[in-house]
Amino acid sequence: ETLKMAWSQDATGLDPHKQTAFSSLRLLELLYEPLVRLDANLEVTPAIAASWEFNDDATQITFHLDPDARFQNGAAVTSADVKASFERILNEETGAAARANFASITGIDTPDAETVVFTMDGPNVPILSAMTSANASVVPAAEIEAGTIGTEAVGSGPFVLAEWVPNSKVTLTTNPDWAGGTVSYDGIDINVLPDETAILAALRSGQVDFALLNDPLIATLVPNEASLTLNKEPVLAYHVLQLNPARGAMAELGVRQAISCAVDRQEVLDTALLGEGRVTGPLTMPAYRTDPSALFCYERDVEKAKALMAETGYADGFSATVMAATGEPPTAAAEAQVLQSQLAEIGIDLTIEMMELNVYVDAWLKGDFDMAVALNGGRDDPYTMYNRYWTKAGNLQHVANYIDDELDSLMLEGRVETDLAKRKEIFAQFEQHLAEASPWVWLYTGYNYTAQQNYISGFAPNAMGSLFGLTSVSIDK
Amino acid sequence: MGYAIRRLLVFPVVMFGVSVFVFVAVRLVPGDAIIAMLGTESGLLTPDQRAALAAYFGLDQNWFVQFWRWFSHVLQGDFGTSTTYGKPVLEIILNSFPLTLELALLSMLIALAIGLPAGVFAATRKDKPADLILRIVAMIGQSTPGFVVGLLAIFVLSVGFGVLPEMGSFVPITEDPLRNLGQLILPALTLGTAFAAAVIRISRAAMLDILSEDYVRTARSKGLSDRKVIWRHALPNALIPVVTLSGVEFGYLLGGAVLIEQIFALPGLGRVVLDAIQQRDYALVQGSVLFVAFNFMVVNLLVDLAYSALDPRIRLDKG
Amino acid sequence: MLRTIFKHPSGRIGLTIIGIFVLAALLGKLGITPHDPLMQDRLARLQGPSAQHLFGTDLFGRDVFSRLMMGIGQSFVVAFFSVAAASLFGTVLGLTAAWFGGFWDGTVMRLMDVLLAFPAILLALLIIAIFGPSGWTSVLAIAIVYTPIFTRVVRGPALSLKTRDFVDAARTFGSGRGYIMTRHLMLNLVAPLSVQITLALAWALLTEAGLSFLGLGTQPPYASLGLMLADARNLMEMAPWLLFFPAATVMFAVLGFNLLGDAMRDILDPKTRRALG
């Protein structure tokens, strides 16, 4: 019995350390395992590591590996594999995506085959959450040696890659030796259907048991079908209008604030996503989330916006361009258009530039834009999520182009604080300040959608979008 | 024969042109393979990391060196390795080509099977109601965008009838001919009907021209029946423009019908190239464009040869 | 000329359709539409056709009818400019290739072979990726794709015109080649060219729609027929009118050009002209 699954984007590679595309991560999470992973409630739970502990000043973390963990080639997962994997990530020649998150690691010790100790250059609590990423997966040391990471997929995860026909299908079989539990079916056949209307059609005709949907407009049609169930899970990724404070009028705090006041976040959400989501401030993770209405100008106030514009000398408005990526997210063009029409009310004349995703990313990374409609990924920890933008040393500071001492110091405080209540307080303050400085206009978070036939049960969605929940699914036709 | 060989001699020239062209064009597109792979995360790379990845993707040299490195391998039959899929480019192309080829053949077959008889029929009923109806249908068929037809077909079938051709993974005809046909019939119909419309119009026009030719009159003066005059004397001549049209169309189809492949989720050559461009998978883009261009030229050559087989007047050596 | 076309039955229908569309396009360009095509009305989102909104409204509450007028304008502009550019370059290249022959002919035709052998949609895709999507990039892309076709359309007849007696006659007087090329060749290429141009317009319209459909053409919030189709795709079930009206519009516009092209062929082709009497 196999689970027939469909998604619209194929994976683009098999190297767990180098792939960052959602489509690749969704696949790699089923094949490889990190030391720890996030469960449905974003709590850190065991994966390869059965348990772990920080030392008192949070400069060292020790993992105890699950003795049953096996790679799909039969070899046991040992501390040597963990060490080799992290060394590979840290090696600059690898070009690993998550290296920056682990740059503070100064030593990896393997007292025995089942224990790994990471030493950091200072207190670092968020590193645990960074370890949950598929980009921190553990791969066999032998495969690293052989240089076959990326061409073969030998992980310790619940599924084994049987076949991958690019752009067409991925065939997975269940890994009988998986230490994490048992899967109640034999494997997954994943089909790539690039058009989401086709996915819906395939669901309707019963060709597909389970599907990943990106487009809220398509997802909202699923509940109309009696035989289908839609799972929607709020996600951490946030839709945002990024302003570039290094450009023209946006250098003015007043202008940025005016923009923030002129945007009706709920209306953008209602139009572009048909209301599928909720308005949010910068902090999207449930544990840190605050009531957004308390943030600066989250109630639309055009008069105030106009006043702010006038104060800064832009009573007559200005023109600027806003860039958005085609189809990424699928609602980007619609968002841009609603924003354009809202900002027109305070005299800002926006030109929309739709770009192919990689052209967009290229311009984004260069900070070469006035404004950008973006869907930025979220993390379960505010520091890991935002240090790249809102610390002075952040490596994407040149994209954000705005920093002040308060943001920087709040971030650094939050980084070393281990007490959850205190951290919440620090980051709430950070959020308030960020919303007021308005370098970006945070809009809302959407959902991750999966649709399934009614005979599928047991899927546990996850705010990170992981499909790991498929391991607990059962098929009762 | 000499003609075919001479035409083949032009192949390398054109192929070299295509190579240079695609090589430069694909590099002029902003964003590179590193960005395609790591997305915004590539902003976090250190300079050393970036250099390591550039070397990995073969982007570390200037264009001339890169070109030579690639082209000299191509000359040895090695099209390189796809940076996205980690497989040899040729393997990926040859995997997706059967589908494209089959789709092209099938839609041609449909187009000719519908178009030729209908065109001939319309010509023999010139200006009668049957002719008018066929002409209108053909006109409309030719004017409707294929992707709209495709979208509607999927929608109507899945909502109205709850059935749908199997989409996504593709079953080769050698494995399971029936399933294979089931997968391809709808897209082939979508492509084929638009093409059939063109065939109707061209064959009708050609037939009308030919029916007023002197040699048709000669055939009639021999006492041949109307049917024989049409099928034996007129049709072979009317085929000539149809062959030209089919050749051009077939050549294009072999390049992959991107939109139709997208809508019907067929992993054909068109999507391979589209995705390769999006992934900045240079080797794959270059390899598949070369492959498609080569096919196009071969098809063109075959059409010209078929042409001269059909029409002994055409002295290919003149070209 | 117009009158002759109007006498031809399919010419009449074609011309009428194109006439209506050109009128709509002009009004759309001048901004004379029932509603502002860019005006968003959140209270009127996704409404079906009604007296207020003849063709309904879209996701943003914009009037589809007005947007169609705007879209026709945009699509026609792209089609016209791209075909104009392609026919211009194609004519110059084809004409000079035919006239000078030899090395220049070889070079031009091989270059055209390269462009032809290059998969058309990919060529367009690459050009758009390089220059960024916009109406003008679409013009460039479509023009480059069509140039080889025009070059061939011109070169063939030009080669045979070159050997016609009136060209020989001109040579016996000592007429210059510039004069012969423009006077004797160009003037006589008008017929095949104008047929090809009308047909290419139909094609360009479809290509523009296809490119915009892939998100590679006209940029929002402006409308083009293909973009409207693309936007309608995911709303096909919720708001079928969003797909229906633009699709019908594309169909009719293409139909109009095709009919016109057919009529031109009949009228300009001496063979059928004889039959028409």
Next chain:
Amino acid sequence: MTGHLLSVRDLRVGFGKVPEDNEVVHGVDFDLTAGETLAIVGESGSGKSVTAMSVNRLIGYSGGRILGGSMMFTRSDGTQVDLAALDEPALEKIRGRDIGMIFQEPMTSLNPVLTIGTQIEESFRLHHGMSGAGARVAAREALERVRIPDAERRLANAPHQLSGGMLQRVMIAIALAAQPRLLIADEPTTALDVTIQAQIMGLLAEMKRETDTGLIFITHDIGLVAGLADRIMVMQHGKVVEQGAIDAVLDDPQHDYTKHLLNAVPHFSDGKSVRRDHSRDGKSGRALDVKGLTVRFPVRAGLLRRARSNVHAVEDVSFDLMQGETLAVVGESGSGKSTTARAILGLVNATRGEITADKTGLGSADKPVQMVFQNPNASLNPRLTIAQILAEPLKAVGRHIDEAARARMVELLERVELPADSLPRYPHEFSGGQRQRLCIARSLMLNPSVLVLDEAVSALDVSVQARVLDLLADLQREFGLAYLFVSHDMAVVERIAHRIAVLYAGQIVEMGSAASVLADPRHSYTKRLISAVPSIERRHMEFAIDTRSVPSLMRPAGFEPDTAPWVEHGPDHLARAEG
């Protein structure tokens, strides 16, 4: 009932949606007995073809309709049917089997994509129930019967591989395959050379002798009629104006139109009626001198398209041309006439030879030699007005179109008898003859001293032809022009030439004064050429069937042919010696 094979009464035919309104044949009557040849003559558009095609009812396929009348046809079993009333299936049985047909254009009348063999076999299969090898053998025999050499191989050829003359013989073979009792030949030789025409006529005559076939023969060549027909029927404007036995009509025409036709048509009279208005007395200057003109076209073959051999189109041609003189260049198709003319104008590059034109004479120095082409339709750009066309030569030599230029245009138009208001009009608004006169006017714009006329009147209707020839003679007298007149029509040549040069396979084989060459040809080729020319005087000719083929002009690269020495036969009469 009479013993007529075909008896047509009051045949009326119309075209179009309402054929009654567009009647083109208005009540034609004629009879034909077996073994008899009826010639139908008349000017273009008089309804000859329509009448013929009505007989086997092919007219329906070109949009015509029989509006009235009867066509009683006697079948082989003696029964009579009215062809006008038969339905299509019955007609299919009659066509081919009972009534065969041969058309004017052999090049287009055979299916280009089917082999000759297939097309001949078809008749045998259809009418004799043959199949396979039997049909093939029959087809070969049929080809042999029409004297096509190497018949076996020819069966596998496609039509384009055969010459026009051969194709017309194939057409005859096809028509004869079914042994029809009535054969209709619609201008079967108009598109062909005189020598080939003679072959075709010979074949038809032979066939008539052997079988008892009735023949309807359509032509506008009265000379041909005289040689072949038993009876003649003259048509004008869709009506029969005169018909009767051949001698009666030709010798004593009754109707005005018949008289006009007999007068207008140039007929050949063995050099008796040549022009005598110019003599080489040394008074007039030399207008053109051609010495050793040789033109070779490389034939490229092989992979590298190297010139392995040459077509020796023109070989060592020398002649001179005096002011006020006409030199006619004659010869069969492919003999190099046009190439010579074009080489003189510089339209093809001469391999060797010297061409000197007189620039000091009466003409302007700009372009002393001008040319008039065969087809007036093709040599006028259809998209230019007459004014633009006439201005072209002036512009080409860098002159402005001023009042003087305009005056010259008007003057020349008047001179060639075209209305002065023609200037803003387009060529298609003129008839063929008028267009040719336009071409002549254009060629005179630069005041040339020499006019090269390449088949300048061949495309014109006979009566129009006569007028253009008269015009040319007048212009010559008036301006002292020298003409190089290229033609294959001996009757026309006789009327316009002072001197004649006979070209054969690229070489001049005989040259001299027109009277002498035409009356007393010395070279065997010239003799053959002249004996093949039909004329009113030559009644009931014995057309000989001569299947000698033209020698190939293709020679390996580097080949230099010998030329036979000249032999003098009179004061102004040279011919090549023959081995």
